[in-house]
Amino acid sequence: MCNEYRFKQSLDRLALEFGALKLPLHWADGAPNLEPRDSIRPTDPAPVIVGAPEGAELKQLRWGFVQAGRPPVINFRSDGRRFPAGRCLIPADGFYEFTGAKYPKSKWLFTRADDRELFCIAGLVRDDRFTMLTAEPGPDIAPYHDRQIVILHRKHWAAWLGPAEAQPPLEPLPAGSLKVEQIR
Secondary structure (H helix, E strand, O other): OOOOEEEOOOHHHHHHHHHHOOOOEEOOOOOOOOOOEEEEOOOOEEEEEEEEOOEEEEEEEEEOEEEOOEEEEOEEEOOOOOOOOOEEEEEEOEEEEEEOOOOOOEEEEEEEOOOOOOEEEEEEEEOOEEEEEEEOOOOOOOOOOOOEEOEEOHHHHHHHHOOHHHOOOOOOOOOOOEEEEEOO
8 A cells, every 4th residue: 555655746736736626726824835755655744635615725734643552544445435524635646556575675656647647645634634545456556556545536526525425436546547667
């Protein structure tokens, strides 16, 4: 499952993408500094998007729900579940999976196969933390891992941020949606 992802898009690009969906993007306390990042790992702060009365709100939260005496929950199974509250979108332009039995494991970068770089992962927010939702692997991921993050189709972004009854399907992408490149 995803324990590292990439986000190198600008704030202008995010605002443009969400504006095209008639979902204006705003933020509290002035525009955030979104530096391009090749690696976002558990417990790192990262941008997430939550629903708001004015459209969508960009926040900086930490990755992983806190559990007393245990590692943070960075991935949460979505199989057969409904999520009426706390939904968020996690903007990304790539994510990594690792294969092999010993260190250093092979590292694989997954990106969109079409011309669009940006995608959004379905997530949940609790307090000042977020986690990613996972599902059974789609055909592009199955050779590398037995689970995958839920990447929402762009047409479902507004519904995911909307009312509880508007939950879109949480399923893997069809074959050919992602391309993979070995990093090491």
